[in-house]
Amino acid sequence: MALDGSLEPFVQRDQVSKAGETGRKTPDPSRLEATLGHSFADRGLLATALTHMSAEGPRLQSYQRLEFLGDRVLGLGIADMLFRRYPEAAEGDMSRRLADLVRKETCAEVALAWDLGQFMRFGDGEILGGARKNKAILADACEAIIGAVFIDGGYEAARGLIERAFGERLLKPVRPLRDAKTALQEWAQGQGYPTPTYTERGRSGPDHAPLFRVAARINGLVDAEAQGPSKRLAEQAAAEAFLRREGLWSETMESDNG
Incomplete structure (x- = not known):
């Protein structure tokens, strides 16, 4: 059956829009x-x-x-x-x-x-x-x-x-048993520093896949920043970046897996 000229563009567009999903087996x-x-x-x-x-x-x-x-x-x-x-x-x-x-x-x-x-x-x-x-x-x-x-x-x-x-x-745990935030907090307390805090510095990317930038802060020391797909993961990444910069992360991994 022939399509009315006013409907044909909409039908074609609908077919194209579904091609990515329906065209795939x-x-x-x-x-x-x-x-x-x-x-x-x-x-x-x-x-x-x-x-x-x-x-x-x-x-x-x-x-x-x-x-x-x-x-x-x-x-x-x-x-x-x-x-x-x-x-x-x-x-x-x-x-x-x-x-x-x-x-x-x-x-x-x-x-x-x-x-x-x-x-x-x-x-x-x-x-x-x-x-x-x-x-x-x-x-x-x-x-x-x-x-x-x-x-x-x-x-x-x-x-x-x-x-x-x-x-x-x-x-065989994929990552160290102690997470980076816990390791950073324990190290800070052991050195007499205040408890680390985390500050969101920015957010980018689409709504379905956001990317958060977070800074790990310890008063008296330079902040360390990192990104992650959620605030929680960005905080973990920032804590790990802080530990790596201070030369502590490899030691943390060895002590936790020992």
């Missing part, structure tokens, strides 16, 4: 299930866990609620693993290990290992902005997947997924 979700080691009884949960808020459709059908749940399930699963794996570890040591394993950077690494980005659904603008490789988004989706598995198969299924994905990292 949708990966078979069973491939992801094989990677996860979990076959979903409710594939709708998996689809929701892979849907970014920018995708067309109701906002409640995005992964945000599952991410909220998955974050808590991940914390419980990791705590469970640490409790069983290190029966003589002190609470403080387990807490530091837990913080390292549930951090967003670790979740993003797991999502990359799952190749999660290729299965996700975004709005066209997010795709053009490189959302499939955005680590903050991938970390959120990782937690959403864990939440979806928890609902679909219960705690044992979720714990099994967490053990497969995080088990090796449990034995």
